[in-house]
Amino acid sequence: MNLFEYQAKALFAKAGMNVPPGRVAASPEEAAEAARTIGGRVVVKAQVHMGGRGKAGFIKLADTPEQAAELARAMLGAQHRGLTIHRVYVERAIDIAKEHYLSAIIDRDKRAVAMILSAMGGMDIEEVAATSPNQIQYLSPDPWRGPLDFQIREFVLKAGLDPAARNAVGLAVRQVFDLLTRYDAMLVEINPLAITTDGTVVAADGKFEVDDNAMFRHPELKEYLEITEDDPFEAEAHRRGLTYVHLDGNVGIIGNGAGLVMNTLDVVTAAGGKPANFLDVGGGARAELVRNALDMVLQDPSVKGVLVNIFGGVTRGDEVAKGVIEAMRSLDIKVPLVVRMAGTREEEGKALLREANITPADSAADGARKIIGLIGRG
Numbered sequence: 001m002n003l004f005e006y007q008a009k010a011l012f013a014k015a016g017m018n019v020p021p022g023r024v025a026a027s028p029e030e031a032a033e034a035a036r037t038i039g040g041r042v043v044v045k046a047q048v049h050m051g052g053r054g055k056a057g058f059i060k061l062a063d064t065p066e067q068a069a070e071l072a073r074a075m076l077g078a079q080h081r082g083l084t085i086h087r088v089y090v091e092r093a094i095d096i097a098k099e100h101y102l103s104a105i106i107d108r109d110k111r112a113v114a115m116i117l118s119a120m121g122g123m124d125i126e127e128v129a130a131t132s133p134n135q136i137q138y139l140s141p142d143p144w145r146g147p148l149d150f151q152i153r154e155f156v157l158k159a160g161l162d163p164a165a166r167n168a169v170g171l172a173v174r175q176v177f178d179l180l181t182r183y184d185a186m187l188v189e190i191n192p193l194a195i196t197t198d199g200t201v202v203a204a205d206g207k208f209e210v211d212d213n214a215m216f217r218h219p220e221l222k223e224y225l226e227i228t229e230d231d232p233f234e235a236e237a238h239r240r241g242l243t244y245v246h247l248d249g250n251v252g253i254i255g256n257g258a259g260l261v262m263n264t265l266d267v268v269t270a271a272g273g274k275p276a277n278f279l280d281v282g283g284g285a286r287a288e289l290v291r292n293a294l295d296m297v298l299q300d301p302s303v304k305g306v307l308v309n310i311f312g313g314v315t316r317g318d319e320v321a322k323g324v325i326e327a328m329r330s331l332d333i334k335v336p337l338v339v340r341m342a343g344t345r346e347e348e349g350k351a352l353l354r355e356a357n358i359t360p361a362d363s364a365a366d367g368a369r370k371i372i373g374l375i376g377r378g
Contacts, residue, residue, distance in 0.1 A: 004047040006087075007208065012179070012190075015179055016175060017172060018202045018203065019203050019206075020091045022089055022090055023037065024047065025087065026076070026087050028073040041063055042068055042091060042093055043090070046058035046059070047088060048083045048085050058078075058080055061093055096195070099195075099204075100117070101116065101117065101190075101191045101193065103125070103187065104177050104187075104189075105188075112143060113140065113177065115147065115155070115173065117137045117173065118136045119161055137155055139151060141177060146178070146181070155173060184210060186209045189206065189208075212238075233299060233300055236296065240296060242279060244278065247265075247274075247276055249276040250304040251273045251304070251305055251307060251371060252276050252303040252305065253278060254281060257311065260309060263364065264307065268371075268372070273371070276297070277297055277303075279296065279297060287320075290322075294324065295327065303335060306335060308320070309341075311342050311343050312345060316349070317346045319345075322352065338361050340367035
């Protein structure tokens with residue numbers, strides 16, 4: 001789950017970090033009221049899960065509430081890199097003297113937390129890595145103890161930061177690590193970590209990505225769930241408890257197991273089709289879950305046909321078949337449907353499908369050819 005900037009900053013503030021006062025707004029009127037409440041010069045920032053907002057004109061200064069309203073009016077409903085802007089964040093403008101970069105991520109290769117610090121903030125860290133790799137410092141603290149005091153001091157010293165700001169930046173390093181581990185996050189990023197003209201260290205921007213699989217441990221974050229979704233289909237899938245990714249094709253894909261679903265996407269693509277989604281029903285999928293998955297896939301009007309690819313182990317073929325048949329009857333499915341199943345109770349499942357006049361397939365490749373052929377004839 002990705003958080004918007006204003007949500008990330010709420011967590012930063014709870015951790016004791018300095019963040020400028022701000023309010024989220026979903027209309028020009030709300031933006032004006034936010035600016036009026038905050039007082040003075042403000043920054044209006046589009047809230048969208050994509051970088052490059054400043055370069056695209058979606059972060060702008062406003063001297064009055066009326067200017068804030070006009071900026072919000074121009075941003076709301078606009079698109080940034082394919083994503084629609086539904087909210088803006090209005091926060092007090094700060095006088096920035098220097099911009100640094102600080103983040104903590106999960107390094108899967110090293111199976112550790114990787115902390116990154118650079119004196120060159122305010123730009124993509126990938127760009128810094130490409131042009132000035134010596135300006136980036138890395139720290140991999142013990143995941144249980146966290147970064148020790150001497151490690152933080154060395155980390156900040158090597159980054160070449162202003163000596164007057166080193167203690168405050170060191171505190172931010174510890175706070176970022178604590179946030180990552182406390183919320184089972186995969187990324188906590190502050191860019192820029194700003195040093196103001198009066199020497200205060202401020203989280204001027206923020207990214208926060210939490211592992212969906214850990215959400216059951218963080219009920220306090222569930223209020224953020226619905227409004228962090230950029231795609232309405234993915235939002236609906238999350239509400240249904242389904243592992244779903246929306247794509248831009250016309251062949252609906254359902255399988256059990258992430259690897260099998262990925263392989264099915266590849267097979268459909270190789271056969272000349274274009275997958276509309278990734279949907280993994282997991283192991284032990286029973287009839288009701290299969291029905292739910294089919295209903296979810298068919299929410300997308302772009303879907304012209306569905307390929308179900310099930311490998312039976314814990315999942316039984318006859319249960320899958322019952323779910324498909326129940327869905328066909330209760331959902332009044334009009335698009336072609338092909339089901340490939342192998343493994344436990346495969347023959348019983350195929351027999352049920354044939355009785356219901358649903359097209360079975362002998363392999364994933366056979367299923368891909370059949371569904372693409374049916375879509376072409378439809």
